[in-house]
Amino acid sequence: MGMIWKGRALSAAEAARVRQNPESLREPVGGAGAPPAVVDLDKAWHGIHWLLTGSAWDGEGPLALAVLGGEQVDEGDGDTPRLLLDAANVAAVATALDAVGVDELRKRYDPHAMSEAEIYPNIWDDEAFDTDLAPGFELLKQLYTHAAARDCWVLQTIT
Template identity: 55%
Template structure:
């Protein structure tokens, strides 16, 4: 199955409930949802993080927070606890993502460097992986942050 990234816009009320009852995360996840409020990046998350932040790990850069930001909440969801990115930081991430488009991301895409950096999963030499996989998932990620920022929502991120 592998490591899958999910991001979810949550209201202030949902965030307050999550803070007092971390197990509420499981109810949120089971409630489903559709893009742009809920986004599943599948296994594209690590490459997208690397393309946006220029690193394979969390950094202090606002673009790094799009996938690896926030403060841990609750139990381990498979690869650490879910993380909450506050509404103010969500607005900053959305603003930083706004001018970035698929051609900008494509210009940073280098299959050999991704493989050398051991970016998960190692599929970067496959045909059309950027166009059919990364570009599609980047569009979902950008829509999630625009949606959440417009509604003053926080974003809960989890890798499962």
């Protein structure tokens, strides 16, 4: 299997329920809804974060929140906690992502540097950008555009 990133747009009411009682959303993040309200980046999540921020785990501004940002709501179903990003930050991320194009990310793609930084899943080659990262980035943009247009929050999980 591996570490899979999933994101789901939540209404303010759903987000409030999750914040009060994380057990209220026990189904897998991708269990309900359809794209763009639910997105599965599979194993491309860490590479996308790297391309957006230039960092393995940190970063500046709204782009750093797109994959690894938000309030921790529980310990999660795997090794990482679930993160809940509020509607204001979702809107900021959507705007920031809209300003980034695939061509810009392609210029940042450096398989050697990503391997050196141990960017998961550390299988970076010349084809990975077109087969995994660019499509995943487009899905991520769709999720945030969809969520921002509806004043939604975004729940992120890595399992």
